Amino acid sequence: MSQTLASKRSAHLRQLIASRVPGHGLPRPFYQEDAVYGTEIDAIWRRGWVFAGHSCQLREPGDYLTLTLDTDPLVVLRDDDGQLRAFHNVCRHRGMILCQEEAGHVGRIVCPYHQWVYGRDGALVSCRGMQEEIDTSELGLRPVHVAELAGLVYISLADEPLPFAPAAELMEPLMRPQRLERAKIAKTVDYEIEANWKLVWENNRECFHCNVNHPQYIKANYDHINADDVSPAVQEQMTVAVTRSEEKWAAAGLAVTHHDTGMCTFPDAERNLWYSANRTAMAEGFVSETLEGRQVAPLMGDYQDSDVGTLRLRTMPNFWNHSSCDHGVTTRLLPAGPRRTRAQVTWLVDESAVEGRDYRVDDLLPFWQLTSEQDWDLCASAQRGVDSRAFVPGPLSTYKEYNVEAFFLWYLRQLTDYCEDN
DSSP, X not given: OOHHHHHHHHHHHHHHHHHOOTTBOOOGGGGTOHHHHHHHIIIIITTSOEEEEEGGGOOSTTEEEEEEETTEEXXXXXXXXXXXXXXXXXXXXXXXXXXXXXXXXXXXXXXTTTOOEEOTTSOEEEOTTTTTTSOXXXXXXXXXXXXXXXTEEEEEOSXXXXXSHHHHHHHHHHHGGGOGGGEEXXXXXXXXXXXXXXXXXXXXXXXXXXXXXXXXXXXXXXXXOOTTTOOHHHHHHHHHHHHHHHHHHHTTTOOOOBOSSSOOOOOBTTTTBOEEEEEEOOOTTOSSSSTTSOOOSOOXXXXXXXXXXXXXXXXTTTEEEEEOSSOEEEEEXXXXXXXXXXXXXXXXXXXXXXXXXXXXXXXXXXXHHHXXXXXXHHHHHHHHHHTSTTOOXXXXXXXXXXXXHHHHHHHHHHHHHHHHHO
16 A cells, blocks of 8 residues: 555544544444455454464364455464464465365365475475475465464464463463363354444444343343343342352352443453453353253363353454353454454364263254344344444443443554554
8 A cells, every 4th residue: 555545544544533422333434434444454453363263173283274354364273293373375376275175184285276385384395396496495384473372262463463461361260160272163153244343343242232132142141231220139139149159169269250230341442451251140040051041061171060150251353252161152253344244153062072962052052043143133234224324323321332332442542553553
């Protein structure tokens, strides 16, 4: 991009940011314009840490998974020394996509076009008919930063990525009992959401819509209730559930980390926190986020009892996970244009669990499959609405949409910082 074009784009973006009314939604161009979307990709998606997948998908040397971040095909694999590596999934010869399946196993990475061969460390080891003509040491796969967090695999396309250690320090102790690194995938479902990625996050960051739209979810959880509408009876139920959980979990080395009505606050623009984890008590009679609230698979990780609430994990810009005693459910978002987002929802169980004997997929899926698909429909409808010339951003509820405001502040900070740096 030329300096003049970049300067014009930056000036336009600053004007859009300045036009946003605090406590209200974002102006319509944020959900439509290619220029805004392109800046987001550079300012957020290519600068931060993006959740790629689970380390249990990459158990053995040569195991790989692929993903595409906007126009960037990427591959993550385990090398011969057992270390995770990530690369641009593009041959250095003529740009061919190398690993073409969503997941698989390779001995060496062979380009299907002209058979250039790369080792699992990304080095070019063979280039048929050209070995004497070129310096193979200069033509290895272009690397991408990779980090692992208690079974979660992240990548960053930045030259100098944000520090990953603070996220690990906060999240890993809470994640440890779940042992996602000792899980296996029970089911994966891919979705194309006809909505901007920010609309998906806005939906995720409030439960104002839950009472009407998520009949399954609200039976298991309390975060659809806020300080302005909690009844004495429900408050008492929550207090009893939290107190019981605190007393019981303390003996197991666990802790309730979210005690209040409503959702845990996230993200934090002031401290620029893009990561969060908490353990939350569930409604009376529920030990798992399943339709009937019962345990439907063997206990995961270090759990000795089914009453452990839900472990909730989230990282900007593309990941959240709800983990119960017996399974975890991960959602990965990837942007696919101003009006489209790809979502992958993955259900995980303990690595020793045997399908048909220890669990049934039909028992695992419905709770979060229904909740997710209900949300995707809402997001697609919201996109159609904000595309209307009549759309003007409305005010946000301070009781129920505080996390939507927090998301907007975090998002706008990323864009502002990027404009200042460029």
